[in-house]
Each structure stands twice: as structure tokens, then as C-alpha cells.
Amino acid sequence: MTDREPLLAFEHVRISYFTRAGELTVVPDLSFQLGAGEALGLVGESGCGKSTVALSIVRYLGRAGRVVAGRIRFEGRDLAALSDAELRRVRGRRIAMVYQDPVASLNPVLTVGRQLMEVPMLHDGLGPAAARARAVRMLAEVNLADPERVLERYPHQLSGGQQQRIVIAMALIAEPALLILDEPTTGLDVTVEAAVLDLVRALRRRHNSAILYISHNLGTVARVCDRVGVMYGGELVEEAPVRQLFTDPRHPYTRGLLDCLPALGRDRHRAPLAPIPGQVPAPGVRPRGCGFAPRCGHVDPPRCLGGPVALLEIAAAPLHRARCVRAGELPRWTPDRDGTAPTGASASRGEAILRLEGLRKEYRPGGGWLGWRRGAVRALNGVDLAVARGTTLAIVGESGCGKSTLARILSGLEIATGGRVRLGELEVGMLPIDRRPRPLRRTLQMVFQNPDSTLNPSHTAGYAITRALRRLRGLPREESRREMARLLEIVQLPPELAARKPHQLSGGQKQRVAIARALAGDPEVVVADEPVSALDVSVQAAIVNLLGELQAGRGTTLVFISHDLAVVRYLADQVAVMYLGTVAEAGPVDAVFAPPSHPYTEALLSAVPVTDPDDRRPRILLEGTLPSATALPRGCPFASRCPRYLGALCDETPPPEQRLDGGHRIACHIPAAELRRLQASGVPPARAGATAGPPPTSARA
């Protein structure tokens, strides 16, 4: 550890939840230390106990959870021994927390200013004027423009990124010694996430607060932390300085997590994803020896299962500890993986099965009185795209760019208000789902985002599939039962799962059932709307591979909607980058991910967190605000935030669509050759003289 007295120390802490079923040990025996001013990341998949650890520090475990054994020491004091009054002084003043959802952390009926000023007034006894001055200073530090005005706002008038900055400001305003960040960027768009992460780094240096950073995302941890602890099943399985961990991971689970991550720089042929087999064990079901042994590819049963495995230092690296008996003898990990990637689809490129021409969708706000109408929300604003049969088109963009609206129009859940959608020979843009004939419904099916609501909690998994088979293919009962078993096999699920209801299935299993249901009609086109974004990385890798295999093996055309550029890079043949209802850039995946790129694509790519702590790519931070979708600018929609903004031309004239080789197109005023030159130079763009653009609005799409 460090030579200094640790700020926070966990000493053989055991945390249990007490339920009707009895004591459930979530964290069996956890020890770690965090020095003053240090940043420690805790990573792991859902259910590994990382949030429980965060909550146990401030004693927020609730009535059911309790620290059963061991001690949590903060600044030399045992936190469990503090009285409620002492604890209140520690919380907020010495320890501050930032949670995942900023909406839940801010009181909706108080202005931001009231909430921010409360902290110094309560903890430091400042008067309102001094507290206000401090709040203004703090808001400026978290890079919020016009702090005086922001103080008067209510939380709902701010965007998600602004809200999270305010929560961070509120946490730091008392100058805490320890800042606990629990998945602080999980709900945010990638460009906003990049800005928040940079902010956390900068503030940490300035305030010298120690940080405990909890995340499932290895990339964000690599960007913020000095040291990283990997948790599995409530245990710390590996702990190392950040560079050490990502270049020479010693525990097979850490390696497994890294192998599950698609890399932005490489396509699927060079680095196929290797999902970790099996599932995270339920808490309380712990094997005798190593907890990871049942899923480990390097398992040596007599040694691994013989008894508890200790967290031991690696001989060559004193700060690096791993809970693996074979940690010293495993071959060195490399980011290049072997294995077989789903391939073959690219060959069958042919005629377009799906063609969008000038697609528009407007939402008219209803509820007007006597013909009163506010402006329509323009979700899609002339989208032209084509998907060749048997290929994968990925649509990427941040929230509010219209990608989900596009999926809903393709699937007939909504209808277009302009333009055309041709599916094969048919025009389907104006054809809602209840007017689509059965053969058409069979042709195009959909996989949804949320594994928790994609299946009806009242019906079994088998029912969901057989019902689809009967409705879409008209199979009789017996035959649909047989066909259902075959589909379960295709999505790699055991047949006995058919009798289970959704609450008895894991997230990945539910998503597999949903894929089987979408395949029931033997569709030619599958539209998948963020099918993996709610899943853990190891499960995500398996589902992404499954989609790739299905697409390659069955020749299905896949429209894959995602905000995750690394997954898109891995899975797609063609990519379309959307911004505010328009296509900013589209083309073959390799062309889109290499210069020349649209300035927006460039910013997105630079924002993606990667698991390389030495990553020093220039980060392009998007400033300015998103124009409101009710009042789109006349010129380029990206002009208000574009780092390569040219001036009045961008504001006044819609950008021309530049067509390059191989179907690559970029909608930008800057000539492609110039873009290529600028982007190859490696100098980050700086937005010059940008005062034009629409006035900032609070609207966040």
C-alpha cells in the first residue's frame, strides 16, 4: 500500500443481508486500504458486492444489511462505533457520495442553489451570502456555464450531464477527505461521460480528495484511478496499480473481463470476444476453494478447490495481489485473443433489402386548446439509409438522436410522417403494425433493450416463444413445442428453461429468450434496439457473439442500434452515425472508424473510455448545448457544439453530403480531404469564435 496512514481501511469485513431465508453473506472477508488523496477503483459485474461495500462505509445498508465482522476504519476511527450524531458529521463533511442517478440525488422541489448552499451552511456554519459565494465558485469549478443562473434553476430544467455535475459539486463543496463515486457516469452519454471523468480527475488533483470509484466499466476506471481492485462474488480477486492491472492481469477473472470487451481499435476478425462461460454464482452459494473455479479456464481442481485461496502478492510486483493459486505460473496475457469470430456475412452483400429515403417523423404535442399548438418535435429529419441483405447496419448516436424512433418506425410501432421506408418491394413507412399482413410481420421482427420488461412476468419463457411460432408461422401446438426447443438450442439455452418465468431467469437468459422469440417467424430483418446495453460485460459479449453468429449463419439482416461504439465496431458491416434526427456520417465500418470522419464521429470516438491507462488520445470535449428538437437550426444541426465550427456558413446552410469511396458519406461543410488532414495531425480541434448558434436551452432530448 502506501507509506502514509491509510485514510480508509477495511479489515476483514464481512457483510451480510438478513432475509426470510436467513443470513446471506454478500461480502465474506474484505480487506483493502485507501490512502489520502489516492483513487481506488472497484470493478466487477452486477451482484459482486461493490455497491454494498460503498454503502457499508457510510452505514447506508438499510435494515436488512449489517457488517457482521471486521472493522471499517476511517481516519483511524472505527465507523461502526460512531454515534448517529458523529456519523452525520462524518457523512457530508468528511465523506461524500455520488450515486448513479443524479435525478434521485437532487430534490426536485428545491432550486439547485438551495441544495448546494445547505451543505456549507450546515457543516461549516456559513451564512447564506458566504454559502452562495462558495456554491457559485464550486459550480464554476465543475465547468457549468453561468453559475449564478444555474443556482436559480430546478433540477428538471437541467440536462443529465449538468445534473451529475451539480451532484459532484454538492459532494465536493464540503471538501471531503473521501469521495465515493458509485457508477457516476452509467446513465450518461459517452461524450458527457468523458467530460465528467475529466472533471473528476481535475477536481481530484485540486482538492486532494481520496476517491473510491465503483464501476462496472473497466474503461472509466482506467481513466480515473491509480489502483484498481477487481471484485468477484464479494471477494477482492485482484488488486494492482492501474497500469499493471491492464497490461499484466494475473487473475483469470480479470483476464476474462478484458477479453469480453470489444476494442475500439480492432475489428472482430483480429480480436474476437471471449465470453466467460457460466454465471455469477448466487450469494451464499460459494464453492469451498476459489469462487471463480467453476467458470475458470485455467482451473486445476486439487489446488483450486482444496481450500480457501488467499490474496497473495505477485513475486515480481510488490503492489500487485491476486487471489489465484496459479497467478504466478499463468502465461502473460495479451490483448490479442484467439478463437473464432462470427464471420462470413460480408460476402453476401447484394441488393438492399431495406431502404430509407428522406424519412421524417414529427411528434405533435397534443392537448392544445382551441387550436393552440406548440412546435412539433422533429425526431427524424430526412434520413437516407440502405441495408444490404445479409449484412449488419449499426446505428449509433447519443440519446435523443432519433435512433430508437427509427427502430420503432421500421417495426411499425409508429409510422413515419414523411419519406419512404422500403422493405424488399413493399412500402412500409406508413403501415402500422396492426395493418401489416402476417408475411410482412414475419419478415421483420424486433429485439428490445430492457431484459426486465422484454418478457411478460406472468408467462413462461416457453409460452413467449410458442405463442410467436403459432401467431407468425401458424404452427399447430405440438409442432410449435418442438420448434421452440430447437430455437432455445439456437440461442444456446437448455430446454428446461422453457418452463420458467422471467423472474427465474438471468438478464442474459431473458435476452436470449427474446432473441429466440424474434427468430420464431424466421425473419429476414431483425431490428435490435440496444439489446446489450443493460447487460454485464461478460453477458454482453456472449449476446453480441450470438447475434453475430445468427446473422452470419442464417443470413439475417441485422439493424443494430447502439450507443456503444466499440460493440458497433465489433459487430457491424455498415455504420450510420446519427445526430438530432439526421445522418451525420454513414458507410462501411472501417471507413467510418478511420479518418476522415465527421467532427461528431471524431468527438464520439475520442470520448469512448478504453482500458488503456496510457491512452493519451486527444480528447474532444463537446461544449455548447443540444438545440431543442422543436426548433432545429437552419444550417448544420451539429453547429452549436462542433469543435471544427467554421462560422456563419455552418449556421446558415445545411451541410452538403460528401460521397467518398465505398459508399462512405459525410455531411459536413469541411471538405473530406481537409478533414483527413486535420484529423491525422493529432491536434485536438479548438472551437474558435463560437458565440453564434442557438441560445442555450434547457431542453434535453
Added chain:
Amino acid sequence: MTPPTLEAAARPVRLARPAARPARLRAWARALGRVTESAPASIGAAIVLAWVLAACLAPALSPYAPNANDFAAVASPTPSRAHWLGTDHLGRDILARILWGARTVLTVAPLAVLGATALGALLGLTAGYYRGWIDLVVSRAGDIILTFPVIILYMIVLATFGSSAGNIIAVLTVTKAPIIARIVRGLTLELRGREYVLAAKMRGESPLYVMLVEILPNARGPLLVDMCLRMGYTIVLIGVLGFLGIGLPPPDPDWGGMVKDTYGMMSVWPHMSLFPCAAISSLVIGFNLLAVGLRELALRD
């Protein structure tokens, strides 16, 4: 929490598969077992079950016929060895009348609640699913019904069409359905956008299927709790109707009617009206406790 009755009611018969029967029986047993995990639910269920048993076994349990007069007892109607709860002013055994009265209450109230729930659920599903003008018509019509002072409405209707069990059920069904429709409409608005509902639409299911098979089963928890609460209210209401003299026609025993007949003698013989009151109260408390317990169990999941 898997409430057995409503689940069975909500599921179309053709979905039942022979292979699933033992599993479903086990699920029922589990659901019943869950009730014992909550103290209020257990007590409530015990009270309700006791009354149901009493009503079923009334012919065997009651010592006298409910309308038989024991004129010897009129002189001293207070509880005695011959008449455990005493007799009323006409010498009719109060215990017998309470037991027989349970039969009518426990027939009329559940039928009225079931009717109101069925009608209300259908209206609520339709309004929430289609929205637009259908929602407007259904919701406003319900609001209009709810603005009436119900007692006056009952008096008008029952005075016009005559007072019978059927009419009471009908009028309670119509006046209580809007409240349930409101609950179901809210749940439907929330559930109609769920991805499994979209998936059902994508495979071309009819609106009726989506409403009854995809949406309604997921609204059963709040509905079941509401049904238990509503049973309590309805029992009180039937008592009030009896008290106002527009309840079940005499001479058959009716708890509210028993109070009405005897409350004038309250200062002399309080037992004549207090025992029927106690019967009403205990049954209402039973249903309310059951509702509280079921809600507690639902929240625990």
C-alpha cells in the same frame, strides 16, 4: 405473490395445459402458504374463513329456523341458555338470524365486488389501451357516476325497480366499477408501453388478447388488494341499505335490517342491534386485515 383466484380468472381457459396442472397446484399451495407469513393476512383470512364456514353450515349450526318466533322468549329476550345471543322483539333467535344473514351477505357482497371488478377492469383496460376519445368517454362517464351521492342513487334505483338481491348486485356493480376502472386504467397506461406488449403487437395479437393476456395478469396484485378492501366497504354498504329499509326484502334475515328493526329498543335491549353490528364489523375487519396483509406481502417481493 401469486393470488390464486384472480390468476385463474384472468387466464383464458384454452391456455391451460394438462402438463401444467401439478405445477399450478403447487403454485396455489405456495401462494396460500405465503398468506401465513404475514400476521394481518393470517388473522384476516381466519376471520373471513370462519364466517364463510358459518354461512355454509348455517342450516346445521343454527339452533332455530331464522324466522321462527319463540313467543315465550319475547318477555325476556336477553341472552339465555336457550337463546345464546337472545332473541329480538318478535322472539326470533338472533344467533340463527346472524348465521343465516351471513349467507346473504357473503353471497351478495362477493358477487357485487366481482361484477364491479370485471366491469371496471374491462372499462379500465379499454380506456387505458386505446386512450383518445374512448378514454375520454369512459373516464368522464365514470366521473359522472362517482359524483352522485350513492345512497340517494340507490334509493332511487331500488325504489323504482324494487329491492332484491339481483338489483342490489347490479346497482353496486355499476356504481363501484368506475373506481376500479380508474385503477386499472392507470396500470394499463403504465403497462401498455412495456416491451412485452410491443412484442405481442409485433406478432399481430388482437387488442383483446393484449389487454386480457398480456396486461391484465400483471395488474392482478393491486386488483386483488383492492377487491379485499372493496369487500369490506360493500358489506358496510349492504348493511346501510338494510338499515335504510331498501336492503333485502323481509322477513329473511339481513344484518342491516336486523339493526333497523331493533335500534329503537337500544336503551332497553341493546343486544338486539349490537350483535348484528358486531357481525358486520368483524367481517369488515377480516377483509381489511386481509387487504393490509396482501399489500404487505406484495411489497415484500
